[in-house]
Amino acid sequence: MNNPVLVEVTRGPLVESRHRGAVAVSDADGHSVLAVGDISAPVFPRSAVKALQAIPLVERGVADRYALGEEELALACASHSGEPAHVAGVERMLAKAGLDSSALRCGVHWPISQSAAYALARSGTASALHNNCSGKHAGFLCLACAMGADTDEYFRPDHPVQREVRAVLEDLTGAVIGQEVCAVDGCSVPTWAMPLEKLAYGFAKFGAGHGLSPARAAAAARLRRACAAKPWYVAGSARFCTEIMERFGARVFVKTGAEGVYCGALPEQGLGIALKCDDGAGRAAQAIMAAVVARFLPLDAAERAALAPLTQPVLRNWNGIEVGAIGVTDAI
């Protein structure tokens, strides 16, 4: 199936680049509210499902046992920018489970935040703590400790932590996810591909608490509250997820994933959102997510104006001159 062009990038008088993709919006009963492009093909959700992957940590009482606060729960759901307070938060999480950064198996990369990376270069070097997934991994480690499971190989698909995560993903989305759709994510944990329509359904349930056991619904609500209260810990300075959740609080949950995936929930509307750009472009995925939020969330004039720079970002060159724009097409 040919997915439609959802985003056009203009430069001066012409369209310079085009991004195709698919978008699913679902309610918590699994009814489709928006279906653009092929929403039944399997998609690796990557980091867009970190909040779902964090559910066992809360549901099993581990967040209480280790007294994880809102910042720490937000970090468990985060693709953070590696800024100093992110790193400190992850170290705190690990310390609460009696661990340190040597337990992380996410691998090392420099902070996503360029300014944090250059500041770090002045005084030291990157570690696994700076990996954008280190909060998720710290959450997995807390869960492994609390379960009495091995903490060396918590990233393997057959480890009790990942089995638990997979069962939660299947429960929320209704997708059956086996070896044939399993791949290795950037941070070495499994990523299971599933249709956007099922991801959207899962996020509708995550947002509304609908169709989940009471304990699971409570865990989802606590994670949403943590992200809404501490959105800087879900991403970081000048990041899309953070800006959206800072603006709309508990009314919108959004989470980016690699290769052009975005998931989200509009809890008051009972809707879940899942989208992917065919080509993996984050700039397009963001603009589409902003457009979907603008379409389904009731907004006052000020809120609509605040969203405009995210749905139609202006592109400036190295001298700050406006050279073009990113725009969402009528297909959304």
Place this chain on the structure above:
Amino acid sequence: MNNPVLVEVTRGPLVESRHRGAVAVSDADGHSVLAVGDISAPVFPRSAVKALQAIPLVERGVADRYALGEEELALACASHSGEPAHVAGVERMLAKAGLDSSALRCGVHWPISQSAAYALARSGTASALHNNCSGKHAGFLCLACAMGADTDEYFRPDHPVQREVRAVLEDLTGAVIGQEVCAVDGCSVPTWAMPLEKLAYGFAKFGAGHGLSPARAAAAARLRRACAAKPWYVAGSARFCTEIMERFGARVFVKTGAEGVYCGALPEQGLGIALKCDDGAGRAAQAIMAAVVARFLPLDAAERAALAPLTQPVLRNWNGIEVGAIGVTDAI
């Protein structure tokens, strides 16, 4: 027109992302040798035409007047990584024209090379010299000085330098490029959109020297020789353009441009190449260029093996685990 999928990015058992695009290969008489997708739509060539933009510098005798060597001519054609020897070379070019970095109007960005950027952060901060286009701008400034033209606004479309560049682009490609296809590039100089088929034709002439005045053909040959001799100065460490030209020397000229554009020439075959990924992805543009080179350049077994990691790059995660691959489809 729907351009075909030219590149698939796999993760584990599935295709994760797809890149569409168009490719033109032409001979120096303007005969099409390969046409994939829409090769008649206007495309901003961006930095892929820097070598053509450098022709007036050589043709007007400015390279001789300022004794610009091969490294400096390669820098005039470069999107360099901002490594120390790139920066030193650009400073040398400027000094030969009696200028310094304060004359550059390209804007400031940190080095493309991450390791160069972190090393720089330890001792200083970024300047216009680190901008990947600073060599091209130094070339424009040398030309402006030699022409006795103003050096403050050499980036404006109506400045003598840019008029000269535009005339060369029109002569080589046969495209008529007016205001209606003019936009501002990342470094503030004009970029004129033209069809891929015309760009490919222009690069065939650039490579073969065919259909150009003797002085222009000599300038093109001197620039090609400089890039073949000093390919590290055209890009930098571990960069695609550099790796290809280090491997094949004067047999292949390739140059990347922003937003998924690549241009090149196979001088011995008399062919020019121009391609663009619809979505602007550099990873896909590189793989396509490698596949086109592999198709049209006679290769021995060792050369074919050396190209494989560029046509079919393996993707590894932060732990070095192989997680997928980039592959060119049968459409090429």
